[in-house]
Amino acid sequence: MPIPPDMAALGATPAAIEAHVAGLARRVETPCGDGSLVWRIWGEGPPLVLLHGGYGGWSHWIRNVLPLSRNRQVLAVDLPGLGESAMPPAPEDPQAMAAIVVDGLHRLLPGDGTLDLVGFSFGGVLGGPVAVQLGDRLRRFVIVGSNGLGLPRAPMAPMGSWRRQPDRAARLAVHQQTLEVLMFADAARIDPLALHLQEGNAESGRVRSPEISRTDILARSLPPLRGRLAAIWGEQDNIGRGAIAARRDVLRAADPHIPFHTIPGAGHWVSYEAAEAFNTTLFGLLD
Numbered sequence: 373m374p375i376p377p378d379m380a381a382l383g384a385t386p387a388a389i390e391a392h393v394a395g396l397a398r399r400v401e402t403p404c405g406d407g408s409l410v411w412r413i414w415g416e417g418p419p420l421v422l423l424h425g426g427y428g429g430w431s432h433w434i435r436n437v438l439p440l441s442r443n444r445q446v447l448a449v450d451l452p453g454l455g456e457s458a459m460p461p462a463p464e465d466p467q468a469m470a471a472i473v474v475d476g477l478h479r480l481l482p483g484d485g486t487l488d489l490v491g492f493s494f495g496g497v498l499g500g501p502v503a504v505q506l507g508d509r510l511r512r513f514v515i516v517g518s519n520g521l522g523l524p525r526a527p528m529a530p531m532g533s534w535r536r537q538p539d540r541a542a543r544l545a546v547h548q549q550t551l552e553v554l555m556f557a558d559a560a561r562i563d564p565l566a567l568h569l570q571e572g573n574a575e576s577g578r579v580r581s582p583e584i585s586r587t588d589i590l591a592r593s594l595p596p597l598r599g600r601l602a603a604i605w606g607e608q609d610n611i612g613r614g615a616i617a618a619r620r621d622v623l624r625a626a627d628p629h630i631p632f633h634t635i636p637g638a639g640h641w642v643s644y645e646a647a648e649a650f651n652t653t654l655f656g657l658l659d
Contacts, residue, residue, distance in 0.1 A: 390569065397412035403475065404457055404458045409458070421487055425641070428493075429450045432573070440654070454576065454581070455576055464579055469498060473498070488511050494581040497518050497584060499515065503593065525612075554640060555641040591626070604634075604642065610640055633657070
């Protein structure tokens, strides 16, 4: 299957690349509040569930879903109140939001078979209670650059608000700034597709995911998951800059044998910025 960089080399627009990858999936809906939780599913094989980051959507994984689906059934969800999914019932409680995701998985994957779960950033924070609620159905939970560990976020340059901008050009400038400050280690790797995805995902987000990520809900979810945890971080993740080891220590306090991998030269959105290395590392952890 072609991956997005191949299409970009042929001159495809970012919107066409996103539509192409989405079009290769089955789009399925499960209940969420007064509407639906939207899933996209690629491939066949043992289930691999991907939970995206805050103010994101399934497309946070656009450089991963096709390679991963070569031997896995890949399920990427738009989390409640993000992407195309409906808002969860008020208030925005992470345990209740996790229950919506778990209910969707039980509907899509009936029976008692196991699955692997990967959560990026806010997806890892919410993935903590999702993993606990899955119980024995969880095979492995891979945490990717997540907060929710009771640790402060590293200081970083201020970022503007796209909501306060007068026109699309000004909004795009803010989205570019967010990618540079928060998501990438190397601004030269920010391509038109990344900017297109950031614009669409950020402007579709309604749930206040940063507030949930500032809690310690992921840390509190870890103890019952011992033996089923793994982690991947970008070596230059700005959220944990200078304190990646502290994040590893929190995880190893819950599971002393957790595999903890850092990918050199990559920032927070490691699955995009260093997709090939990320996919190889994830395959190794799941195998």
